[in-house]
Every structure is written in C-alpha cells, then in structure tokens.
Amino acid sequence: MFHRESGVFKTSYGADMALYPLPIAKGTVIALAVIFVLIVPAIVHEYYLSLLNLIFIAIVGALGLNILVGYTGQISIGHGAFMSVGAYTAANLAVKLDLPFWLTLPAGGLMAALIGVVVGMPSLRIKGLYLAIATLAGQLIIEWTINRVPAISGGAQASIEVGRPTLLGFAFDTQGKLYFFLLFFAVIAIVATLNLVRSRIGRAFVAVRDQDIAAEIIGINIYRYKLLAFAISSFYAGVCGVLYTYYFGIANYEQFQLIVSIDYLAMIIIGGLGSVLGSVLGAIFVTLLPIVIRILMENVGSLFFTASEMANVISGLRLGVFGALIIFFLIVEPEGLNRLWRNIRSYFRVWPFSY
C-alpha cells in the first residue's frame, strides 16, 4: 500500500501477487498495528474514537460494495437494504434466541448474502443502468417487507433493541471498548478483501468486469462469479448492518434507507473503484469531511456571526462545500483518491530527479 521499488523487478507470479510487495511493508503493518491498537486508544479523546468507530463500520460496507461495483463491474443500489437484512437477522437472533455476537454476526452476513444472490439474479441478464434499477427494486421490496412483517421487524416501530456485544463476560459498552470491537472487524474485512482480490476468484471478478464475453471464452463461469460477487458483497453489507446494530444498540429499518445505498456508492466512487485503499479513503472522506467542514466553520464563523445566525449559515454552506469538494476531487483525479495517492507517491519515487 505504501511502498514501491523504483522499478518493476519481479520475476515470478508469486512475487507479483505477494501480500507484502517489499519486506519493509511488514514493518509498516506492524507500525500501523501498534499505532491503532496501542497508541490511538490511549491518547485520543473518546469523541475522536467515536468518529473512528463510524469510519470502521463504513469501511466494511464500502469494501463490500467495491468488490461488487469496482472489481466485478456490477452495480447495486440495494446495499442499504442488504445491511438491514443483516441487522434484523442479528437482532432477532440476539433477542429471541439470546445468541452472542460471534454467532449473530456471521448469521446476519450469511442471510444478507442469500438475499443478495436473489436480488443479484437479474445481473445474469442485464447490465449497467438496468441492473441499477433492478437492485433499486430489491431495496424497496426489502424495505417494504421488513416494514410490514412484524415477525421480522418486531412490531409497529420496526425496531429491535439489542444489548451491547459481550465476549466472555466482557461488555463492549463504551466508545473506547467498541473501538476495539469495530477495529477488529474492519481489519478482518481489509485483509480478507486484499486476499480475495489477489486470488483466483478476484481475478475472475476483474475479468468479468473488463469484458464478460471474453471472460466466458477463457473459461470463467460468469453466472457463478457474478452471483458469487453479489453474495460476497452482500455478506460484507450484512456484517456492516450487524455492526451498526450493535453500535447503535438497535436495529431500525429507517437507518438503512435508499440514501444509505447512495452514500456508500459515493464513498467508493470518491475513493476509487476497484481498490481496497480507495474504499478506506472513501469511507474516511465521506464520514469525516462534513464534520471537518463544520468544525472549521464553527471556528471561523464565530468571528463574524452570532450563534443563531451561524447555525443557519453552516448547514447550508456545509452541504455546498461538501458537494464542491467532491466535484473538485473528481475533476482533479476521476479515478478517485486512491489514484491521487498513487500519483503523489510515484511523483516522489524518483524525486528530485523526475523525468
């Protein structure tokens, strides 16, 4: 992710596919681990940990969507609904059967994967905008079903309260403790995705994305791989929904409406399609930018406005600045923040002797 040699010296496929491109990368990973596991939770205020927590959850969802959209070239506007499937599955299991999170979490993911495959079936026949509308229908049907079936939704309020996750009697009940809980799953999601995309399955996904007919000719069963992409992607979404459920302490279908699907699409497009680092950067960008803009404005604005005037100005201006920044970054680098980062890196690789 961070290191490159000054040229391409690889002589075998094995070296090309290695998780650590250079020996020093191992050192970077260890350093990152030390920073995020030991240093950050020790010195950072709980408020910033809560922001990191939101980012961790978003990373899981963005990675899942990127596997589908970025790596396999299928589109989905139904990921908000897949999250709700995971959320309600986990909440029902946790409340009715009193299961711990390490069972409800994979169960939620699996249920979402199952529903994802069903919603993804039209992808076998249609592509692009048509598929977008088909998955949109999936989103609406799932929302409607959860809303209308009390056995799933738990009554008129369509919300099920769950307790804090506990492990061997240890409850993750503060932002500081939830930090480790969510960090763990974000790391697993990142590592799993990194490994997925350099495996046979990942390469098959990319082949389907680049030209599905060609992929079929070289022996890739595109039906299987398209549905597999939907399954894996929805699994991530389901897990993301479960994490939201445990983080909020409630499963509520209004937390997973269409706008959420759009937000996640925005994350991966801004971050960079078909890239793990891009998903992470996109999740950070979309979650953090509105907050950063607001805090900046609060500090600058208090010099010019009274409190009540400022409240009015900030909300409107914040949306404007947020939108403008998205346009700005996409014009500067249409392939997203990931590409921007790579450009910066390759500039400095040969610095100061650029050619």
Next chain:
Amino acid sequence: MRRFVRSWLGLAATTASLALGAGQAFAQKEVVFGLQCDRTGPTAIVGTVLCPGYQDYIALINSKGGVEGHKIKVLEIDHEYKVPPAIEAHERFKKEGALLEGIYGTPQTAALNKKLEEDKILGTTPGFGTAAAADGKRYPYTFPVAASYWSQAGAAVAFVKERLGGNLKGKKIAYIFYDNPAGREPLVILEDIAKKEGFEMRTFAVPAPGLEMGAQVLDITARFKPDFIISHLFGRAPSVSIKELKGKGFPLSKVVGLVWASSEADIIAAGGMGVAEGYNTIQFAGVGKDFPVIKDIEAMYKAQGKQPPKEMDSTVLYNRGILIAALHVEALRNAIKAKGGATPNSEEVKKGMEAIKGLTLGGLVPPLELTPADHEGGGWVEIWTVKGGKLVRTKEWFQGYRDVIQKHLAAEASKS
C-alpha cells in the same frame, strides 16, 4: 497582611471588571446545550423554522442575563436526518460537556436511547420517537415531552367524539397515515379505543413519499364515507391530503391532523389558508404570536436594530422550538436552584427536568408535569382550526383517553 493584600487584589479585580462594562461585570458561568437539527435534510421544512425558534429563545434568555447567572451556549449540529451524524453529534455534545440535548427524528432517537442512558445525558424528543419512552423507568434519559403519537391519537379521538355529539357508537372514522413506523404507531391505541367506543375504524396507508394519495382519498370519500378523518402525515404529504380532500368535496371541518400535519407551511402549500377553511390541527405548543415571549423576542431584535426573522411567521413550528428551549431552560433552572446556585451536572439537570411543573409561558407551553415515572408530562394538546385565514384555538389544553394509553404503557413496561 495576607488578608490585606487579598482585599486589595479583590478591589482591583472588581474595578477592572467594572471597567470592562456591565456585560462582563461578573465572571459569567457558561453551560452548553446540544441541539440536533435537520435544516438541510428531507424534513428541512420543520428544521429551518423550529431551530431558529430554539436559538432565539436561548438568545433571549442570555440577553436577560442567563439562567441564575449562567449563560447558555447552544451547540447546534445538523444531521440531515441521517443516523450516523446524529451519533457523532451526541459524542460531540458529550465532549463539550453538554448538560442536555435536543434530539430530532425518530430513527435518531431510536439509535440514541441507549447512549443517553450510558452517558447520563437527557435527550428531549418532542412529538416523535417511541411512545413507550414516556415511561421514565424504562427509558430514564429520554423525554418525549409534550405529546407522543399515542397521546395525540387519544386526544384526536376525544376531539372527534366531542364534535360528533359525545357518542361514537356506530360512527365511522378513517385513519389515513404515512406508511412508516411513526405512522403506524398510533394504530394500537386507535384500535383499542374503537373497540371500547364501538365505532368502525378503517385505515388507509399512504406509501412514501406520500405525494400521491388520490386512490386513498377516493376510497375514503366515495366508498367508506366516514364521519371523521384522522390524518397522520409528514413532509409534503399533509398538503397533498388537504388538496385531495378538498377536491373530492369532503368538508375539511371533519378532518383532524396530528402534529406534523398541522403547520402553516402545510396549509399554505395546499393552496393557502382560504382553501383549508375548517381544517383541524392538533398542537403540542401554542400557535400564533399572541404570547408575551414572542413579543419579548421581537423586542430583543428591535433592540439590536434588526427585523424579527421571517421564521417567526411560521408560528406553529417556531413556537415548538421555543417550547423545547423553554423546557431545557427550566430544567437547568430547577437544577441550579436545587444546587443552591452552583453549576449542575447532566444528571442533576435530568432531575431538574423531572421536576418541571407549572411552566406556561402565557399558554404557549402545555400544563405538563414531568415526574421520574412520566417523561411525557401528561400528553396535553390543543386543537387549532383554520378560520378566516388563520389558525384559531378551538379547544384548550386537554388529554384524551389517558386510561387506554396508561394501559399500553404498562403493557410495554412489562415486556422488557
């Protein structure tokens, strides 16, 4: 000698602070209130008016020297009706040491109930959220002050009963609602009362976004032909319902809208006050400008050499903002008094909120009485009717079917 020096220092400090002007004459204590708001999201129609109402009332209190020597700083965060930003807002409030927070939105309330309890910061959820949160034992830090959807539904039926001559036996009532959890919440209460009173109730769901309800309205007016309609809609839907009912020739005097179908903006969007003549609305805060506190705010703006903001004309929502702010201020005042003038912490402010009683602001605030067990304060509402181009009070603060609502609250409490 030391005493001598200290008194001199004190005198010097007093002189210096006097020189700085009256505003800073005393070392002002400052407390922080958190306010979540939706000025840019799907319900911006509410947030853009309600939040200025809140801010203006706090500004008024501060301009009069604050609450028992405490100035209030409002930290407002716009969450666009999304849930993760609401969590962020809560954490931010906690970091800034907010003594309480105003929550906005039903899903946000659901996601924050547990956090409020863990962090011991009270949150007010006026007119939305879960009706069951009125039970202060079950949700110790959530305050659905004013009237929950259950109380509104009970009051609506009580009003209908009065209008239909005090007997509902054999009458027909239509309930048209926005098809979301908030829209469905009053159903249990309505069904229960229907059984008790012996009227026939039929429900008509309007799917989101509620801009098209020709079929439902035709079904109501041509087939069901009810004696009264109770309407529970949000966003742009109320104006559409008024227009459609008017178009089908149904008398609007036989319609009553719950609290989010009752602002001036809804009626104006339906074609103006003239079109909606007779339309009944349920209110949990007083309507209009005929309150001393409104005059005070106008005077405050005049004193600053500014025009009062145009949001003040949308009195239904603006006054609700004032109501929320007034409750927050009163909770703080109670807490400070209980502590003999010292700055309270958030738990003490919660106790202050639970001691609110007899706050009226000249009729803008309902005669609610908050207790540790009842966080709703009795579920008081008023009925205001469109008459001659404005909203007119037709029924003073009242409650409806408290026994039914209490029964359901008890049932909810036994569930957990």
